[in-house]
Amino acid sequence: MHTPAKMTDNRAEQGSYSFPAPAADAATRRPGRTNRTQHKLFNAALAIMSVKGPSSTTVEEVALAAGVxxxxxxxxxxxxxxxxxxxxxxxxxxxxxxxVHGAQDDDPRAAVRGxxxxxxxxxxxxPGFARLWIAETWKGPESWSATLIEIRGQLIEAIEKMLQRLSSRYSVDSSQDIRTMSVAIFGSIFMLSMDREVHSSPRSAEESVLPVMxxxxxxIKA
Incomplete structure (x- = not known):
């Protein structure tokens, strides 16, 4: 396998990386093999980050854990x-x-719950992904990459679309702002997950969904 010249974090600090070219180029050349490799790297990196945290995780450790x-x-x-x-x-x-898969229900309330x-x-x-997300967002907006900003917006919009469906079957409180609710639900999902991870909460996913609902x-008006 051809390996390009070594790149350092100094290059990354020169600007934001929204959809990095190295991965895109590799996927174009060898999509099947690259997808498998990136999946291995994803699992390996998150497994390490769930224990050590993102800032303490090194490229060497990820490579060793992924077997590459x-x-x-x-x-x-x-x-x-x-x-x-x-x-x-x-x-x-x-x-x-x-x-999207969990929200496949004709009843929009059941779809939101799912x-x-x-x-x-x-x-x-x-849990490594939740920890990585929290670590990156808590750095402060001035340190957010273009990728983080875009992903956050897309996930919140997905929640907002689920909430918009509610009015098709239910009478809803129009005084409540759907965007604000979407942000609140988005934050609740990650913080409930982090509470389980960091504080070893015995609360299951099924129990965590109750306060969100x-x-x-x-x-929804009664």
Whole structure:
């Protein structure tokens, strides 16, 4: 496998990486093999981050855990900075897919519950992703990458679309702002997941969905 010249984090600090070119180029050349490799890198990186945290995770550790060379990590991601962006992007896409799958119900309230539950279950199974997300967002907006901003917006919009469906069957409280509710639900999902991960809460995904649904039921008029 051809390995390009080593890239360092100094290059990443020169600007934001929304959809990094190294991974895109690799996928174009060898889509099947690259997808499998990136999936291995994703699982390996998140497994380490769930224990050590994102800032303490090194490229060398990810390569060792994934069973690939350090050059392969750089080939797919370009730098640790772009690796984090790609992990966020890849993990968020898997999360969004699970939400869409869980929200397949003709009853819009049941669809919201199913989507939220699917998100909680996904983060329960991928605690490293929840930890990575929280770590990156808590750095402050001035440090957010273009990728993080875009992903956050897409996930919140997905929740907002589920909430908009409620008015097709239920009488809703029009004084409540759907966008604000979507942000609140988005934050609740991640913080409930982090509470389970950091504080070893025995609360299951099924139990965590209950307080989120209280917001939904306050929006639906009896």
């Amino acid at each position: 060379s350090k050059g392969t990590v750089y080939y797919n991601f370009g730098s640790k900075k772009t690796m984090v962006d790609q992990l966020l992007q890849y993990g968020a896409q898997l999360l969004a897919d699970q939400v 989507g939220v539950l699917a998100a909680l279950r996904y983060l329960e199974e991928h 209280l917001m939904i039921d306050s929006y």
